[in-house]
Amino acid sequence: MEFEDQILFFFSALGGFNGLFLSLYFGFIIKNKNIATYFLAALLFVISVRVIKSVFLTFYPETSSLFIQVGLTACFLIGPFLYLYTRIATRPDSIGKWQWLLHIVPIIVFMIVTGILYPYNEYWHLWQRRSDGIFGYMLLFLWTIYLIAAIYQSRRSFLKLFSKTEKLSNLDYWIINIVVGCFLIWLAYNTVMYTSYIVGALSFSFTLYVSLMIWFFKRRQHGLSFLSPAIKYQNKVISDAEITTIADTLPRLFTEEKVHLNSDLKLLDVANRLEVKRHTLSQYLNDTVGQSFSNFINGYRVESAIEMLQSNQVLTIEGIGNECGFKSNTSFYNAFKKHKGMTPAQFKKSLK
Known part of the structure; x- marks a missing residue:
């Protein structure tokens, strides 16, 4: 591997592994956790798995087909986890205690069945954007629909960007940050035919580090919360x-x-x-x-x-x-x- 490729591999993979670390941090370590926090942790986890798969497949084509299949099927959960995070963060009472399972369980069952009946090493063509690439198009459709739904759930936060009388709250700021970041990752992976396969991984690394830098500096200035509304009204x-x-x-x-x-x-x-x-x-x-x-x-x-x-x-x-x-x-x-x-x-x- 040439030096330029080593640098590219390092920064793209680093974002993925840091995303895994943050998902564990938000899911198990951070204080004042709530259900929205868990969905954010899950969102970071599945994106990180997808990113790491892309990085290794790009630089190490001999990567295990099982690992590739896990990375691809993880994409099916990116949209649902983003939607559930934005919905619960903006309207905590809008979803029942177990209602979120309706968005997750069918997809997990599909992922397991697909892995058994259509292993990637034999049916790789089904994951391509081609005439017989049914899983590839299903993934694009599901991810896109849930992304649109998440943007709709976050509409009040986005409208405040242009309001003269309403200012962004801490929660509004981070919802916009997360939704825009996920949109950029979606855009990168769905324009790969015009750019490069590694652009999606680099997009995740870039948005992750920019978000963390802004969060760090604003937290020092204003004590911003990254995850949930003010505890005062919890x-x-x-x-x-x-x-x-x-x-x-x-x-x-x-x-x-x-x-x-x-x-x-x-x-x-x-x-x-x-x-x-x-x-x-x-x-x-x-x-x-x-x-x-x-x-x-x-x-x-x-x-x-x-x-x-x-x-x-x-x-x-x-x-x-x-x-x-x-x-x-x-x-x-x-x-x-x-x-x-x-x-x-x-x-x-x-x-x-």
Whole structure:
């Protein structure tokens, strides 16, 4: 093996083995484990097995056909584990205690039966993307369907990327990270005919290390959690109906009725308007929106202040802050700078 190939083998294989280590870490060692953590561990495990298979098959073509078959059949579980992680992480009460087995057991049974009746060393052509490659196309279909389902489950997190009033929570950040990473791996393996077979393994190594680096630095700055929502509400669950009701009604209170202009507005006032409990609204804002109540309403107050700064030529900057619900100039300036990265005076000057 030439030196360039040795370097390529090292980095691609290292990602796979590190993925195996992380799957064991998340599954057995990390504290505050929950069912979503286990599915993330399982997802990392099957991707790592698939990646390691690809690496050895590329650089050592004489690799055992049994190992190749294990790596290929592991792909059938990548999509289901990704879907189950995103579904449970975003909506913990959306799946029954054993309902997840419906997504996993049939596939495991299929993997076992396939290994017995159609061993890879005799039926390798069935795994190719060709006219008789039934398993290859089944794998592509299953992986793609579950990937789309996972993206759909994560839609609220992705929408927050473009929202002016909602900020990404810790959990939103990692869901997006994981889904995008899995999409890149899927893309790499399904465009192999235009690139190289080893690109999928390198894609996994790249996304794994980038994710860990970002996690490390952000954790030092903000104490981010990699796996699950804040422990503060782990024993309290909001139903899907409550989430939908709050998500539909809450924005209207601020955009249409502009309740945030009331400087004495409290969390309980908004909860009463929504006809939900105070702690339910607080949990929704923290877990789903990723903001405290004060930051949430200040975001709307700042947007109202921006509109007045652009159109009002009568009131002073301090007067505008007061009209928009801020009780003091200090709170107005601090909130404005936090949301816009500049003071109200700097913003007004930039309009000229």
